[in-house]
């Protein structure tokens with residue numbers, strides 16, 4: 008008898024459950040139908056017509072499944088926790104109470120951590136928070152005084168109109184104060200004696216490629232670039248577009264712009280030429296700064312070609328770019344192979360080193376713009392979010408210090424790219440303002456993809472590319488049968504193997520590690536166990552199965568087919584589940600001790616899958632880690648626990664920071680030494696932030712509730728406008744609920760006041776923490792000559808959080824074809840960027856519309872999620888038949 012490892016059986020099963028996003032939505036776990044289940048074994052024969060014999064010992068000589076020892080977990084029932092017992096109609100055994108209500112699951116910081124923390128108790132937080140709300144001017148000006156101001160701000164610390172009913176929205180902080188963010192990041196810290204402290208470590212994607220810059224060295228390089236920019240005529244207030252990969256030159260360029268009062272607009276180097284052109288046309292930069300190419304795997308990505316195409320495009324719209332500064336990256340492309348426009352293009356290495364390494368500071372007003380960053384909204388046109396100088400500086404520095412409990416000895420690593428807001432506030436400005444040592448990692452894009460992730464409705468997996476080739480036949484069969492096939496090539500931190508992150512943590516003694524849930528999930532699934540799952544998956548593909556893995560076990564969702572009254576799941580010694588006519592159910596099989604795994608040759612004698620799964624983490628020390636952080640999307644409790652227990656060895660608090668491009672810095676976040684955490688909750692507001700939850704009418708709801716997340720009153724880091732479109736700024740953010748800033752997110756507040764973010768409530772999809780507007784993808788699709796109409800919705804995706812699901816209507820008489828499907832996806836990649844490529848194209852002879860012509864996205868979301876029993880009332884549709892057609896085409 009093998010005891011069930013108690014802590015590994017925390018798993019949920021929703022009996023008869025619909026395709027609820029159990030995995031993602033923290034609130035779902037509290038629902039009544041969630042149990043800890045382990046199914047009773049009930050041995051039945053498998054339907055041999057549907058069986059695939061893998062030539063392994065899994066079948067006996069008569070082609071029957073071998074079923075020895077499947078009952079062993081059930082034997083160990085005496086070890087079960089309270090609440091265990093039978094569920095007769097399911098022939099299942101409950102192994103414990105309803106799954107955590109994570110609400111009641113408090114994870115406390117250790118006493119040692121709290122004792123040394125910047126904010127060490129709830130009382131201290133409350134006291135500071137109270138002050139920040141009651142006396143915001145006093146609270147923030149005290150903090151602001153710690154920075155260098157050439158001239159102190161005027162009388163008002165904050166001047167705002169936050170209510171559209173009272174006129175134009177206006178937010179000003181420290182107006183009249185004269186300062187410079189670059190000076191405060193570099194010169195001020197050097198004067199304070201940090202000149203020789205490392206400011207930036209750089210780790211290349213290729214192990215062994217690395218470098219570092221001290222604060223003094225960084226200042227020198229920033230000054231050289233600043234001098235160059237001045238020399239080519241860039242002045243205070245001018246825009247500069249930066250299209251660079253994650254090399255030190257990216258933060259250097261940002262700081263150089265800040266030094267001379269220029270406004271940088273960094274465009275993530277995964278955006279396409281079209282997207283870049285759109286941004287160039289909007290902000291009319293004096294210069295574009297890029298790199299000739301970067302390596303992604305063996306393939307060089309020719310960034311300069313993309314820039315050339317974008318500059319050509321924008322010229323057609325009457326916006327010309329006079330200077331294109333190109334960083335020479337010989338690892339990816341030779342100079343002589345780089346396409347060149349004489350007179351406009353110039354090599355970084357040819358000019359920058361010639362400039363003096365000191366450069367006077369351009370002193371600017373606190374309300375002068377610092378940067379523009381384009382982000383997706385619910386229309387096709389991206390929004391140029393504008394941040395200004397003083398408030399942003401004070402806010403990013405303060406949030407960084409408290410949310411990560413920053414100490415001068417910390418080594419800080421944020422995995423975000425500077426192309427997104429996180430890279431602005433928490434790779435560059437926040438940490439450098441604190442004099443921190445920051446690790447810049449070239450990123451997860453540039454790796455040799457030895458493995459890929461893919462999802463089918465028989466499972467989600469990560470496999471070796473070579474294995475994939477061999478099993479292609481199985482795939483296509485599966486695809487035909489079950490229809491829904493999503494192949495996603497996701498960046499994953501697994502080059503040269505899945506331990507890279509922790510290798511880097513040990514190499515630099517990283518103490519604060521800040522990343523995105525999507526990365527946590529992809530790491531969680533790494534490891535040899537996935538290969539095992541893969542084998543399992545293809546052995547049992549006879550029924551519709553959704554296979555998932557989390558830190559606690561395998562999740563298997565089984566839907567019985569009409570023609571397969573029994574569903575059998577059998578595998579190397581795992582407990583199996585057999586149930587008649589269950590419909591859909593979800594079971595979780597805890598990680599067992601596997602004595603001899605017959606299915607997966609490579610894993611013979613694996614002592615424990617759990618250990619296998621985590622060995623990529625556990626073989627590294629990670630002792631340096633103190634604080635972990637998460638951003639970009641809600642972190643599901645199981646990913647949270649894995650991050651906490653495995654990566655952080657159950658000793659590092661996790662700061663789950665909720666914020667947005669618009670907010671500039673953290674809004675709702677744990678203060679790690681102060682609060683008990685709840686896995687999956689962003690906890691409480693940061694100082695000065697007053698989050699409110701409102702109902703549809705905009706009425707504030709008190710206490711335990713859910714609704715739309717809004718913010719009352721401004722905060723220093725808030726964006727001030729959308730570049731060139733203040734009206735859109737007001738309409739999007741301040742008009743939906745007058746008197747408040749509307750975040751676009753849904754939120755639940757539990758009985759203890761903890762905040763649980765539940766995702767976007769507008770037409771924005773959050774893919775791997777990247778915001779993508781459905782309208783942007785739709786407009787890219789309809790630009791294809793054979794596409795008549797498109798409607799895009801988000802669909803739950805195991806790793807990316809949300810995937811992109813596109814319903815496409817073709818122009819008359821164009822037949823559906825695989826080539827066209829690929830072509831449509833390519834169109835989106837080309838127009839927006841690879842990260843926005845739809846995961847699924849669903850042919851749609853028509854779209855469900857109301858009689859007034861409005862597309863009923865609610866119905867499309869249900870079809871995409873296969874929640875066909877939840878379509879609701881379709882009688883108001885202009886043509887209710889459309890829905891039937893769409894369902895029929897679901898699996899094509």
Ligand code: WTA
Pocket residue numbers: 382427428429637638639640641642663664665666667668669689750751752764765766767773776777778
């Ligand atoms: C989502 C990224 C839950 C949210 C900083 C928000 C989160 C959008 C979290 C902003 C979190 C970000 N928990 N959801 N900790 N952090 N989000 O502008 O939907 O790229 O509105 O800023 O990401 O994305 P953005």
